[in-house]
Amino acid sequence: MQLFVNDLTVIDFSYLCEQRGIVGESWIVDVLLEGCLNEMSMVLDFGVVKKQIKAIIDDAVDHKLLLPLNSGTLRVTQEGAREGHEFVDFSSKRASFYLQSPVSAFAGIEGAEITIESVTKHLTNVIKQQLPSNVSGLTIRLRPEVIDSDFYHYTHGLKKHDGNCQRIAHGHRSKIELFKDGARDHSLENYWCKRWQDIYIATDSDEVTKENIELSSYALENVNPDHRYFAYMAPQGRFDIAVESGVLEIVDCDSTVELLADFIARQLKSLNNENEITVVAYEGVGKGAIAHVQ
Ligand SMILES: Nc1nc2c(c(=O)[nH]1)N=C([C@H](O)[C@H](O)COP(=O)(O)OP(=O)(O)OP(=O)(O)O)CN2
Numbered sequence: 001m002q003l004f005v006n007d008l009t010v011i012d013f014s015y016l017c018e019q020r021g022i023v024g025e026s027w028i029v030d031v032l033l034e035g036c037l038n039e040m041s042m043v044l045d046f047g048v049v050k051k052q053i054k055a056i057i058d059d060a061v062d063h064k065l066l067l068p069l070n071s072g073t074l075r076v077t078q079e080g081a082r083e084g085h086e087f088v089d090f091s092s093k094r095a096s097f098y099l100q101s102p103v104s105a106f107a108g109i110e111g112a113e114i115t116i117e118s119v120t121k122h123l124t125n126v127i128k129q130q131l132p133s134n135v136s137g138l139t140i141r142l143r144p145e146v147i148d149s150d151f152y153h154y155t156h157g158l159k160k161h162d163g164n165c166q167r168i169a170h171g172h173r174s175k176i177e178l179f180k181d182g183a184r185d186h187s188l189e190n191y192w193c194k195r196w197q198d199i200y201i202a203t204d205s206d207e208v209t210k211e212n213i214e215l216s217s218y219a220l221e222n223v224n225p226d227h228r229y230f231a232y233m234a235p236q237g238r239f240d241i242a243v244e245s246g247v248l249e250i251v252d253c254d255s256t257v258e259l260l261a262d263f264i265a266r267q268l269k270s271l272n273n274e275n276e277i278t279v280v281a282y283e284g285v286g287k288g289a290i291a292h293v294q
Contacts (some may be wrong), residue, residue: 001034001035001036001037001043001171002032002033002034002043002137003032003033003034003035003043003044003049004030004031004032004033004175005027005030005031005046005049005050005053006030007027007029008029008030008031008044008049008050008053008054008057008268009028009054009057009058009062010026010027010028010065010284010285010286011025011026011027011029011057011061011062011142012024012025012026012059012062012171012172012283012284013062013063013064013065013066013107013170013171013172014064014065014112014155014170014171015065015066015067015068015109015116016065016066016067016068016071016074016088016092016114017068017092017113018068018071018073018091018092018093018112018113019092019093019094019108020092020094020198021092021093021094021095021097021198021247021251022065022090022092022097022155022169022171022198022200022243022247023153023171023198023212024153024154024155024156024170024171024172024173024174024194024198025144025171025172025173026145026151026172026173026174026284026285027116027119027142028142028143028145028285029057029140029141029142030140030141030143031053031138031139031140031141032137032138032139032140032141033131033134033135033137034136034137034138034139035134035135035136035137035140035160036134036136037134038132038134039043043135043243044131044134046134047121050141053127055257056126056127056130057123057127058164060107060122060123060126061107061119061122061123062105062164062288063086063105063163063164063165063167063170064105064106064107064108064110064164064167064170065099065101065105065106065107065167065169065170065181066107066114066119067088067090067106067107067108067109068109068111068112068113068114068118069108069109069111070110070111070112071090071112071113072112073091073092073192074088074089074090075087075088075089075090075216076088076089076106076108077216079216080216080217081100081214081216082100082214082237082238084100084102084103084237085100085101085103085237085238085260086100086101086102086106086213087099087100087216087218087219088100088101088106089140089215089216089218089219089222091112094198094246095223095243095244095246095247096223096224096244097200097241097242097243098124098173098215098216098219098222098223098227098239098240098241098242099168099169099215099239099240099241099242100214100215100216100239100240100248101167101168101169101237101238101239101240102236102237102239104236105167105168105169105170105236105239106138107122109122110122116143119142120140120141120142120252123140123142124138124139124140125247127140134177140264142223144165144173145173145175145285145286147175148273149175149177149186149189150175150176150186150189150190150192150193151173151174151175151176151191151193151197151202152173152174152176152192152195152196152197152199153173153174153197153198154171154172154196154198154199154200154201154249155169155170155171155198155199155200156168156170156171156200156201156202156252156255157169157170157232157239157241157255158254158255159203159206159232159233159234159239159254160234160254161234162235164236166234166235166236166239166258167230167236167239168230168239168240168241169200169206169241172265172282172283173284174281174283174284174288175282176189176192176193176264176279176280176281176282177189177279177280178192178264178268178277178278178279178280179277179278179280180262180268180276180277181185181275181276182271182274182276183279185294187214188268192264195249196240196249198247199247199248199249200241200243200247200248200249201227201248201251201255201260202241202243202248202250202251202255203230203250203251203252203253203254203255204250204251204252205233206230206231207228207229207230207250208229208230208231209229209262210223210229212229212231213229213240213242214229214231214238214240215242219242223242223259224244226244226245227234227242227243227244227245228242228243228244228248228250229241229242230242230243242246246276256280256289257282257283257287257288257289258289258291260281260289261279261280261281261288261289261290261291262291264280264281264291265277265278265279265291265292265293266293268293269293276292276293276294277292277293278290278291279291279292
């Protein structure tokens with residue numbers, strides 16, 4: 001007997017890519033289970049699938065930075081890091097990135113690159129270990145949202161969030177809808193999606209000097225004048241990141257979707273003073289914020 005739950009959850013995360021650098025991503029998760037019926041005449045209670053399997057998936061990859069463990073340009077070390085923290089150093093064709101975070105903010109994935117296949121394999125292995133004995137088969141399907149307009153991938157961290165969004169390098173794949181005097185403007189959307197393609201969004205008040213950043217000794221020897229430094233303490237621990245300016249947008253606000261919508265609206269208003277601007281900004285799949293400027 002087979003049992004399915006489509007749209008079980010959305011995983012919002014970032015990953016390191018040798019070509020693209022740091023990439024924010026959102027994938028919808030569908031689950032198919034196979035097995036014989038238990039004493040309740042069920043393969044597995046939907047309640048268990050929706051709570052426990054979702055929790056296993058969240059714990060494994062949601063709001064984390066996924067590390068391609070076999071990439072030749074990745075270095076991971078705990079030497080010199082705070083207790084329970086880790087340093088991650090990575091170089092890509094676009095830029096190099098250096099981080100310190102609590103270990104729980106990272107997830108190592110086998111392979112030289114992060115793909116739907118490598119993450120599916122990772123999740124399948126983790127979930128299989130925790131299934132009851134009557135469940136013999138598990139198929140995980142990960143898929144990006146179908147979007148018929150422009151979208152961007154961004155990475156950020158929310159230091160004031162009391163959950164996993166405080167992690168300094170998690171991200172989203174998000175669409176955006178922009179309106180000038182009530183009319184949709186696809187060329188403006190295209191401009192913002194190019195500007196924020198594979199971008200790291202940092203808050204100006206989190207910027208620190210090189211003297212105050214905590215990174216690996218390798219990172220401190222290899223940063224270049226183009227790197228900017230961001231760090232904060234949050235309930236889970238200390239977070240640090242060095243990002244090159246070519247892949248960075250520094251905003252004058254927290255990077256909640258409300259304030260990103262407002263940031264874009266303010267920028268557009270300054271260039272289109274006569275027009276009423278509306279920004280519908282998504283954070284991942286099916287949720288977001290709307291900002292209006294008259
Ligand atoms: N009002 C807002 N709430 C939250 C924001 C935000 O910008 N405005 N942002 C976040 C995080 O950035 C987070 O990445 C998004 O969280 P979400 O996917 O909703 O988190 P969960 O994993 O807890 O939700 P699931 O339904 O389990 O996917 C958080 N909140």
